[in-house]
Amino acid sequence: MLDQIAGDASGMETAAGTAVLVSLDFSNKADVGNLEELRHLAASDRLAISAVIKGKRSRPDPATFAGTGKVDEITSALEQTGASLVIFDHDLSPAQQRNLERRLGRRVVDRTSLILDIFAQRAKSHEGKLQVELAQLEHLSTRLVRGWTHLERQKGGIGLRGPGETQLETDRRLLGKRVKLLKEKLAKLQCQRGLQRRSRQRADVMSVSIVGYTNAGKSTLFNNLTRARTYVADQLFATLDATTRKVFVPDHGPVVISDTVGFIRDLPHTLVAAFRATLEETVQADLLLHVVDASSPNRDEQIDEVNKVLKEIGADSIPQVLVLNKIDLVDLSAGAAGYRRDEYGRIAQLRLSAKTGYGLEFVKLSLSEAIERQALQRCKSRSQITDAAAAGRVA
Numbered sequence: 001m002l003d004q005i006a007g008d009a010s011g012m013e014t015a016a017g018t019a020v021l022v023s024l025d026f027s028n029k030a031d032v033g034n035l036e037e038l039r040h041l042a043a044s045d046r047l048a049i050s051a052v053i054k055g056k057r058s059r060p061d062p063a064t065f066a067g068t069g070k071v072d073e074i075t076s077a078l079e080q081t082g083a084s085l086v087i088f089d090h091d092l093s094p095a096q097q098r099n100l101e102r103r104l105g106r107r108v109v110d111r112t113s114l115i116l117d118i119f120a121q122r123a124k125s126h127e128g129k130l131q132v133e134l135a136q137l138e139h140l141s142t143r144l145v146r147g148w149t150h151l152e153r154q155k156g157g158i159g160l161r162g163p164g165e166t167q168l169e170t171d172r173r174l175l176g177k178r179v180k181l182l183k184e185k186l187a188k189l190q191c192q193r194g195l196q197r198r199s200r201q202r203a204d205v206m207s208v209s210i211v212g213y214t215n216a217g218k219s220t221l222f223n224n225l226t227r228a229r230t231y232v233a234d235q236l237f238a239t240l241d242a243t244t245r246k247v248f249v250p251d252h253g254p255v256v257i258s259d260t261v262g263f264i265r266d267l268p269h270t271l272v273a274a275f276r277a278t279l280e281e282t283v284q285a286d287l288l289l290h291v292v293d294a295s296s297p298n299r300d301e302q303i304d305e306v307n308k309v310l311k312e313i314g315a316d317s318i319p320q321v322l323v324l325n326k327i328d329l330v331d332l333s334a335g336a337a338g339y340r341r342d343e344y345g346r347i348a349q350l351r352l353s354a355k356t357g358y359g360l361e362f363v364k365l366s367l368s369e370a371i372e373r374q375a376l377q378r379c380k381s382r383s384q385i386t387d388a389a390a391a392g393r394v395a
Contacts, residue, residue, distance in 0.1 A: 018050045019085040020077050024066060025056045037265065038089040038111075040215070045118050050081035064103065065096045071103050078106055087114055091266075094143045112139060112268040119271065127189050134182040135271050137175055205246075206255045206371050209282040211310065212291035213302040214262030217325040221291055221354035222259035225363065249364060252371045258285070263309045265301070272312060279313050287370050288320040289363070294351070295329035321347060321366050328353040338362065346373075 019042055023035045035054070042049055053074055061067040065088065066074070074086060085107050086100070092110040100108040109117075116136050123132045210218045222228060226245035244258045260282055272279075282288065290306060292299050303322075310316045327337065337359030342348040347366040352359030 017047055017085055018081065018083040019047045019087050020051045020053060020074060020081065020083045021049055021087050021089065022053045022066065022070075022074060023089040024060075024070070025054070026059065034089060034265065038087070041111075041114055041118065042087060045114060045121070047085070047087075050083040051077040053077060060090070060096075063096065064099050065090065065092055066100075071100070075104055078104060085109060087111075091268075097143070111266065115264070115268060115271065127186070130182055130185055130189075134179060134186065135268070137179050137182070139268070141172070141175055141179075204375075205253075206287070206367075206374055207258070207285045208255055208287045208289060208367065208370075209258045209260055209285035210289045210291060211260055211282055211306060211315075212262060212323075213293065213306055214264050216262065216291045216293045216296075216302070217354045218262060218291045219259055221289070221323070221325065221363075222257065224354055224357060224360055226257060228259075247367075249367050249371060252368055255367055255371065258282075263306045265305050267305075267309055272309065279315075282310070283313055283315045283318075285315070285318055286374055287367075288315070288318050289323050290320050291323045291325050291354075293326050294324040295326045319346075319370070321370075322349045323363070324349065324351045325354050327351050328356050328358065339366065 021035075021038055021042060023038055035052070039049060039052075053070065055066070055070050055073075057067065057070075064071050077083070078086070083106070086104055086109070088108065088110045090110060091112050092100070092108070097108050097110065116132070116139060119132045120136065123129045210222055212218050222243070222245075226247050228243065228245050244256060246254050247257050248254050260279065288310075290303070292303055296302060307316065310318075337352050339347050339351070339362045340349040347362075347369060350359065350362050350366060352362060354360070
């Protein structure tokens with residue numbers, strides 16, 4: 001099924017290129033949210049969408065992922081629209097990507113490559129650029145052979161053995177050396193962050209991380225709480241670099257709040273691994289503010305995806321407050337600002353609009369209560385240590 005999309009002239013002028021999107025459904029239900037997310041990803045990469053190809057399959061085709069009939073449909077769409085790029089909302093194997101490019105005569109990009117390209121454009125800090133480069137190189141390492149297919153026929157013959165293998169081995173060695181260097185640099189930055197974190201812990205300063213699905217409004221909430229000027233835009237992965245600011249909570253003192261990179265469905269493992277140093281701010285936090293777009297029809301799935309990544313990085317046991325953001329975009333009768341407590345009397349859910357500031361006072365209330373709980377726990381811990389030491393002296 002082919003959906004033509006007419007782009008306006010102004011949009012075409014600012015776009016980096018035109019692309020045909022391909023989204024295949026391998027389940028029994030159509031997932032409209034996934035296709036809409038793919039559109040947002042393409043728009044975030046400054047691409048004009050000329051056509052969308054949709055279809056259903058029971059399983060991916062081993063050679064071309066989409067199958068012969070669907071590849072012919074993509075070819076027809078490329079001829080009609082003149083698009084220069086094909087984007088699959090799936091991860092393709094190197095062989096599938098190579099076969100598709102041969103059949104279509106266009107560059108083919110899978111979901112992981114698209115996200116990596118967006119990350120490369122968004123990274124601004126030195127550490128962010130190092131992390132993106134590391135993720136790109138680790139992804140590229142599985143596709144090195146694509147650049148040297150013209151040498152593959154030279155392998156194995158007497159007197160001809162060597163040139164192709166030498167080039168590939170040289171490429172792999174250079175790539176491996178660069179990956180090792182990047183990991184060493186990131187390890188040093190990780191140590192520096194660890195020193196800063198320990199100094200905060202010695203000062204008994206509470207650490208809070210804002211997490212959530214990309215484009216849920218994390219940076220807007222962060223800016224309103226800290227009066228920072230973090231870049232905010234209605235696009236996926238608007239900001240990548242973790243930003244930390246200190247906020248003073250009345251009658252309780254300072255709290256350190258960190259704005260982290262947004263998560264997304266099927267976040268590439270190479271990105272999770274590369275950004276592990278930045279995500280450690282989340283792992284070491286005392287409290288997580290999990291920001292959710294309350295107006296999204298897929299918000300439950302997005303919550304599950306964020307919790308999945310939190311579990312992957314070891315942050316699933318940290319106390320969490322669910323922040324239902326953008327209630328100004330939903331029915332106010334069902335989304336009035338406020339909060340809900342759990343069975344233990346702790347604030348478990350907030351409803352607010354970070355953009356308008358409606359309900360932000362409840363965030364400060366939840367932070368105040370969290371500081372009080374943390375202070376009480378520390379007093380209990382110190383008391384237990386003192387009692388244990390006293391018992392040891394008596395014994």
